[in-house]
Amino acid sequence: MTSAAAHALDVTTLAATNEHLASMSNTLVYSSMAVYTLAFFAYIFEWLLGSRSRVARTANALTTKTDTKTAPAVTVKKAGGTAVLERPQVVVRSAAGSRDVPDGPGAHGGDEQGDLYGRIAISLTVLAFLVELAGVATRAASVQRAPWGNMYEFNITFSTVAVAVYLTLLALRKNVRWLGLFLITTVLLDLGLAVTVLYTASEPLVPALHSYWLYIHVSTAIFCGAVFYVGAVATILYLFKDAYESKLENGGKPGSFATSVLERLPASASLDKFAYRVNAAVFPLWTFTIIAGAIWAGSAWGRYWNWDPKETWSFITWVAYACYLHARATAGWKGRKAAYLAMIAFGCWLFNYYGVNIFVTGKHSYAGV
Amino acid sequence: MSDTTTDTTTDNGEQDQQDLGAAGSQLSTAPAEPPAAPGLGVIGWARWFWRQLTSMRVALLLLLLLSLGAIPGSLIPQSGADINKVADFQKTHKTLSPIYDRLGLFHVYSSVWFSAIYILLFVSLVGCIIPRAWQFVGQLRGRPPGAPKRLDRLPAYTTWRTAAAPEEVREAALGLLKKRRFRAHLAGDAVAAEKGYVREFGNLVFHIALIVLLIAFASGQMYKSDGTKLVVEGDGFANSILQYDDFKSGSMFSTDDLVPFSFDLKNFHATYQTSGPSKGTPVTFAADIDYSEGAYGRSKRTTIKVNEPLHIGDAKVYLVSHGYAPVITVRDSKGKVVYHDAVPMLPLDANISSQGVVKVMDGYRSAQGVSEQLGIQLFFVPTYGGGSSVLSTFPALENPVLNLAPYHGDLGVNSGIPQSVYQLDKTHLKEFKDSAGKQFRDNLKPGQTMQLPNGAGSVTFEKGVREWAGFEIVQEPGSSWALGGALAAIFGLAASLFIQRRRVWVRAVPGPDGVTVVEMAGLGRSESAKVPEELGDLAGILYDQAPGAPDPDDSSPSPSPDPEVVPAEGAEKR
Numbered sequence: 001m002t003s004a005a006a007h008a009l010d011v012t013t014l015a016a017t018n019e020h021l022a023s024m025s026n027t028l029v030y031s032s033m034a035v036y037t038l039a040f041f042a043y044i045f046e047w048l049l050g051s052r053s054r055v056a057r058t059a060n061a062l063t064t065k066t067d068t069k070t071a072p073a074v075t076v077k078k079a080g081g082t083a084v085l086e087r088p089q090v091v092v093r094s095a096a097g098s099r100d101v102p103d104g105p106g107a108h109g110g111d112e113q114g115d116l117y118g119r120i121a122i123s124l125t126v127l128a129f130l131v132e133l134a135g136v137a138t139r140a141a142s143v144q145r146a147p148w149g150n151m152y153e154f155n156i157t158f159s160t161v162a163v164a165v166y167l168t169l170l171a172l173r174k175n176v177r178w179l180g181l182f183l184i185t186t187v188l189l190d191l192g193l194a195v196t197v198l199y200t201a202s203e204p205l206v207p208a209l210h211s212y213w214l215y216i217h218v219s220t221a222i223f224c225g226a227v228f229y230v231g232a233v234a235t236i237l238y239l240f241k242d243a244y245e246s247k248l249e250n251g252g253k254p255g256s257f258a259t260s261v262l263e264r265l266p267a268s269a270s271l272d273k274f275a276y277r278v279n280a281a282v283f284p285l286w287t288f289t290i291i292a293g294a295i296w297a298g299s300a301w302g303r304y305w306n307w308d309p310k311e312t313w314s315f316i317t318w319v320a321y322a323c324y325l326h327a328r329a330t331a332g333w334k335g336r337k338a339a340y341l342a343m344i345a346f347g348c349w350l351f352n353y354y355g356v357n358i359f360v361t362g363k364h365s366y367a368g369v
Numbered sequence: 370m371s372d373t374t375t376d377t378t379t380d381n382g383e384q385d386q387q388d389l390g391a392a393g394s395q396l397s398t399a400p401a402e403p404p405a406a407p408g409l410g411v412i413g414w415a416r417w418f419w420r421q422l423t424s425m426r427v428a429l430l431l432l433l434l435l436s437l438g439a440i441p442g443s444l445i446p447q448s449g450a451d452i453n454k455v456a457d458f459q460k461t462h463k464t465l466s467p468i469y470d471r472l473g474l475f476h477v478y479s480s481v482w483f484s485a486i487y488i489l490l491f492v493s494l495v496g497c498i499i500p501r502a503w504q505f506v507g508q509l510r511g512r513p514p515g516a517p518k519r520l521d522r523l524p525a526y527t528t529w530r531t532a533a534a535p536e537e538v539r540e541a542a543l544g545l546l547k548k549r550r551f552r553a554h555l556a557g558d559a560v561a562a563e564k565g566y567v568r569e570f571g572n573l574v575f576h577i578a579l580i581v582l583l584i585a586f587a588s589g590q591m592y593k594s595d596g597t598k599l600v601v602e603g604d605g606f607a608n609s610i611l612q613y614d615d616f617k618s619g620s621m622f623s624t625d626d627l628v629p630f631s632f633d634l635k636n637f638h639a640t641y642q643t644s645g646p647s648k649g650t651p652v653t654f655a656a657d658i659d660y661s662e663g664a665y666g667r668s669k670r671t672t673i674k675v676n677e678p679l680h681i682g683d684a685k686v687y688l689v690s691h692g693y694a695p696v697i698t699v700r701d702s703k704g705k706v707v708y709h710d711a712v713p714m715l716p717l718d719a720n721i722s723s724q725g726v727v728k729v730m731d732g733y734r735s736a737q738g739v740s741e742q743l744g745i746q747l748f749f750v751p752t753y754g755g756g757s758s759v760l761s762t763f764p765a766l767e768n769p770v771l772n773l774a775p776y777h778g779d780l781g782v783n784s785g786i787p788q789s790v791y792q793l794d795k796t797h798l799k800e801f802k803d804s805a806g807k808q809f810r811d812n813l814k815p816g817q818t819m820q821l822p823n824g825a826g827s828v829t830f831e832k833g834v835r836e837w838a839g840f841e842i843v844q845e846p847g848s849s850w851a852l853g854g855a856l857a858a859i860f861g862l863a864a865s866l867f868i869q870r871r872r873v874w875v876r877a878v879p880g881p882d883g884v885t886v887v888e889m890a891g892l893g894r895s896e897s898a899k900v901p902e903e904l905g906d907l908a909g910i911l912y913d914q915a916p917g918a919p920d921p922d923d924s925s926p927s928p929s930p931d932p933e934v935v936p937a938e939g940a941e942k943r
């Protein structure tokens with residue numbers, strides 16, 4: 001009895017500190033939104049200033065056929081009178097039939113001031129990311145579990161991970177700066193949705209969610225979603241850029257806005273390749289996520305596979321991405337057709353995330369809308 | 370190393386004629402697209418059909434169909450998941466339901482058309498894997514194809530002039546490539562090498578693992594059994610079909626397959642959130658049991674929790690539900706005990722307001738001495754919040770109250786129609802009336818007794834409310850195969866997506882002026898940044914062994930910086 005009373009006391013003091021942490025988490029999340037908004041404006045400035053420089057590399061590349069491919073690759077440089085032999089250089093040639101278009105210079109379009117704003121935007125993104133990460137961490141501390149118990153928590157974790165993926169790719173010196181504006185816009189949307197519609201007071205989990213498979217399954221699911229999302233953004237941009245390039249190729253005249261924006265993006269082939277790599281890289285992890293979910297379901301509900309709506313849609317998403325990968329491996333389905341499949345696959349993922357939680361009831365619905 | 374040169378020098382001339390097609394051949398085992406029109410006759414058609422079925426395009430179509438086919442099952446109630454929802458749906462959708470029913474949309478995943486899709490996919494998969502596996506074995510036993518005539522046509526290319534002799538360069542290249550675990554051999558004036566066979570292997574493993582998964586799944590469905598049992602604290606269960614409340618099994622299951630074991634539920638305990646916005650949310654559920662394996666096994670104690678089932682052989686015992694079982698004693702007009710038992714109550718809400726019934730079948734005599742049956746409708750709240758609210762305000766036993774509404778007459782249990790133990794058939798029952806002529810009912814706390822009107826006996830709500838736990842006992846053979854298949858699938862998939870299969874050729878021949886010209890080229894299965902990077906890396910090493918010689922016309926300007934040219938050390942194309 002006494003121990004039970006002590007326990008109860010414990011629980012109430014704990015509850016007080018938890019509520020304190022929870023409100024701190026909310027403050028941090030709102031602060032990160034403020035910083036993301038600043039970053040958003042900096043990206044906008046980067047794009048605006050970038051439009052000052054008129055680049056038309058695409059049209060040039062498509063109209064003038066230069067034959068640089070067979071140029072000799074060993075060059076001799078005169079350095080201070082003595083000939084220094086340079087190491088051989090590797091000449092890269094695109095596959096036959098694909099357009100040979102150089103990548104755009106990025107959002108700043110080569111404009112120095114634009115570039116400066118772009119760098120400011122990235123710094124702000126890093127700052128906002130750190131604040132948001134702290135918000136997610138305090139939320140986790142307030143509920144004393146991983147912050148993946150309801151859709152509010154999914155959303156804040158999801159956007160944090162998506163930004164982390166973007167910043168990691170940047171840190172690895174991948175050519176992804178062009179993603180910034182598109183990503184941060186949707187991150188703001190995602191967070192806005194989280195704090196208005198989806199907000200849930202912090203609360204512990206029901207026993208069915210107590211399992212280390214939760215940590216494995218849900219963390220990989222969120223990570224996969226964030227990476228698929230990056231892939232989907234690249235796919236959409238690919239579709240636009242590809243349409244633009246084929247219009248130019250056929251002698252069409254795209255609008256000035258389209259020209260200004262699309263000229264600065266990487267070539268459609270690069271976007272397509274980027275999207276494919278991102279999706280292919282995360283597909284095994286997505287497979288693992290579903291299997292981990294099945295193992296968890298096996299220990300929580302007694303059956304590995306219940307055709308519960310969430311499971312069904314995970315499976316549909318998985319099959320859709322498998323279709324996409326197959327399409328890429330088959331001639332005749334490359335390019336736009338494969339890109340449409342990738343969009344369908346990501347649509348399935350989105351529906352699984354929002355649609356199933358909101359419109360369909362199943363065993364997963366206790367995860368809280 | 371040198372023995373590899375012997376048998377390939379003869380087809381030197383032929384290999385010079387090879388174009389890119391041959392160099393890129395068999396870089397994957399993807400099937401060729403089938404011919405458009407069938408040949409003549411039945412065999413022609415059969416072969417055409419088989420070719421179509423095992424083509425990538427049809428596999429793609431079947432995959433798409435499979436995902437489309439899975440959608441309705443997630444939107445329409447499924448009888449396998451919740452039969453009550455299906456009944457509700459059928460009540461509200463009078464016109465749609467018969468159509469849905471005919472299409473099997475209430476049991477999509479066991480419907481004919483859904484099975485047809487995955488069986489076709491399965492056949493397609495098998496038809497695809499077997500020839501690919503053969504082809505792959507052939508590739509492993511064969512050799513990478515010789516260098517194409519024009520290496521500078523390949524996706525990644527580099528060249529330089531060196532003072533080293535061609536044979537020296539080739540020998541060095543062969544050694545380097547072999548050290549890098551390429552399969553390399555000398556073919557004519559060039560070294561041909563290939564690496565990344567694990568990709569193909571992983572891909573085959575993945576597709577075979579899918580088959581294993583499917584078979585494990587299907588056999589699991591056929592041999593599985595799945596039943597539920599509600600056990601009150603102090604009671605027990607032995608694993609035989611008769612003891613189940615509800616039992617389902619696959620088509621190949623036989624009762625002998627049930628793993629013999631038994632257990633007694635000693636104690637069930639639950640804890641709940643006691644404060645905050647989520648007050649009443651469960652925190653832990655645990656059932657302490659004594660169990661014994663086999664018919665005469667030694668008794669062991671353990672605890673089953675929600676995510677921690679008990680494994681006994683192939684069987685798993687899950688804790689799936691819980692509730693309360695008030696202990697009720699019924700006495701007749703003479704004070705004789707005619708009923709004494711714990712009555713499991715079905716929870717109605719999250720705070721475990723619950724309902725149940727007591728059925729006194731025989732032994733009861735009314736005040737007039739007439740042999741009758743008694744039925745009592747029970748409504749139980751573990752925590753009565755006071756006031757007029759009849760619902761429980763907290764799921765734990767804090768202030769339990771039991772509401773009783775007694776009836777007498779004929780329970781109808783002998784009519785032959787099976788009855789629920791949680792419901793009263795009131796057609797032949799009469800209410801006990803209070804002094805005002807209304808249905809007699811009363812609220813009791815533990816230990817209290819209610820006297821039935823007119824000396825008809827008494828009902829006691831005994832102290833010490835017991836709890837019950839619902840168990841689900843599942844046997845699903847083949848799940849370890851499914852798990853093994855799933856893990857193999859992941860590893861196969863990772864290998865097939867992350868490993869590049871690529872070829873490298875190094876040609877070294879004397880140029881027109883006698884100086885050796887080295888040419889290197891790389892070809893990947895798909896365009897990849899890794900191929901030029903690796904080629905640059907290899908070229909850098911080989912260059913150190915065969916350093917460059919100056920160009921004949923020293924004054925040639927270096928080519929303008931071209932985005933297509935990357936440094937030998939290899940940075941990605943930007």
Ligand code: HEM
Pocket residue numbers: 280319322325326328329397398399400422423424425428432490493494495497498572576579862865866
């Ligand atoms: C259950 C359905 C299937 C799934 C989930 C699946 C999944 C995959 C995946 C993820 C890849 C890797 C793609 C890549 O290399 O980029 C792949 C490759 C491949 N699949 Fe499937 N597959 C399935 C059924 C089939 C079937 C029925 C066939 C037979 C026609 C098939 C033939 C192939 C081939 C030939 C490749 C290798 C392509 C290449 O090497 O370029 N697959 N599959």
